[in-house]
Amino acid sequence: MTNFFESELFEPIDLCSCFEPIFDPPPEQEAAWNFSEPEPTLENTSFYATDPDGTEYFYCGGTRIKIREHFTPRGKEMEHLVEDAIQFAARLA
Incomplete structure (x- = not known):
């Protein structure tokens, strides 16, 4: 049993x-x-940062670009120039 x-x-x-x-x-x-992340755009994925040594960088997603040149006050703002450069590179890819 x-x-x-x-x-x-x-x-x-x-x-x-x-x-x-x-x-x-x-x-x-x-x-x-059910929460979903917003669609990534330049507004919510890009920012500027300055290292302690004074070097400026632009971050967009996982990309870091060192800013080495500054332009005259009468020209386009740096933000617009960097955005134009990124969009141009994206079209070539």
């Missing part, structure tokens, strides 16, 4: 039933799970 433990050892186990949710999550949690 087998005891309860031995009989449970030979019973098939439904693994899918172990991972099914027991309840529906609250609406706040579903909203957090």
Whole structure:
């Protein structure tokens, strides 16, 4: 005669039933799970930074560009020049 433990050892186990949710999550949690990042643009992925030694860099996504030239106050602003350069390089790629 087998005891309860031995009989449970030979019973098939439904693994899918172990991972099914027991309840529906609250609406706040579903909203957090469905959150998506905004589309990357120059406005939300680019910024300027200055190293302690005074070297200026422009960061866009994972790209770092060292700024070595500054232009006259009457010309285009640096932000527009760098944006134009990035867009030009993107069209060539």
